[in-house]
Amino acid sequence: MTPSLRRWVFLAAAAGFVAFYLWGLLGLPGFGKYPGPYGFVLNRIAVSQTKATGVVSAVNFDYRGFDTLGEEFILLTAAAGVSIVLRRLRGERERSAVDEAVDRDVPATSSAVRMLALLFTGPVVVVGWWLASHAQTSPSGGFQGGVFLATAFILVYLSGEFLVFKRFSPVDLTDVVEAVGAGGFAAIGVSAVAMGLPYLYNFLPLGTTPGAVSSSGTIVLISFFVGLEVAAAFILIVGELLEQTLLIRRRSG
């Protein structure tokens, strides 16, 4: 293809894209004007029906729980894929996590980074755990909580070193936690079926006070399992990348 022909193909495609884009923009509802009935219906019934004041969590883990299950397994598959792709290959050697070079000093982590990371680790764990285990209220959510928990481990890496990160998150343990998280979600769904109810039906007692710790039935439980799964998946992914960057070398000679 000659450059000038290529340019014409691009211009035609770009013109088509711009035309459709503008057409799409014109069809959008006005700013802040929500057209659909679904949100209004949920706003009306969700709190009394699920006893969760965190309606977002009620949607994620109850009304659309099946979608969330799929999303959770996407993350599980992604983490498994990263583990497989980033394994040590033939022709690569794994060196020790200690810097072997004798001719230079190991760059020290600055005290400022160490200090901030240490300061934040505790609060981040608390916030993450709280988010994952309090899905009945808002803001909350297993995904958010899980990612926060994983962030705490990254802070451990930043404040200490890779060895400490590894000691806090051995791959065997992380694997098990991830499996328990993903399996727990699916098992709650199957339990409902075993009772003769639809898959992922909210079969636990909902409680009486909306937003109370004991309220919202399976929503809280599913969110907690999602939190475990997400935290473990992200720790695995980041751990694999750290290992790949810090430990695995191409075998030289």
Next chain:
Amino acid sequence: MIAAVSTPFTVPAGLMDALQITVLVLVAVGATAVVLIRAHVRQVLALSVYGVLLAVLFLVFQAPDVTLSELAVGAVILPIVFLLTLAKIRKREE
């Protein structure tokens, strides 16, 4: 429709509009900056700042749950994944 509830924390409507417009403009500027910066490490740092801006945007538009996700994924995990990848590639080039 949901009736507007007035609390001691209620912000005047005009002020909220101004805040939303300001953050929208900041997000547009941030996104453009991420695209235009060519030095990789700087680009990743810009991406992290952009993640924080997006989180603020979601907060200003009253989606605290999404804010939390964006804060952790967009501002922390994604930049770390990029930084580690860049470090790995750089080592290979040496």
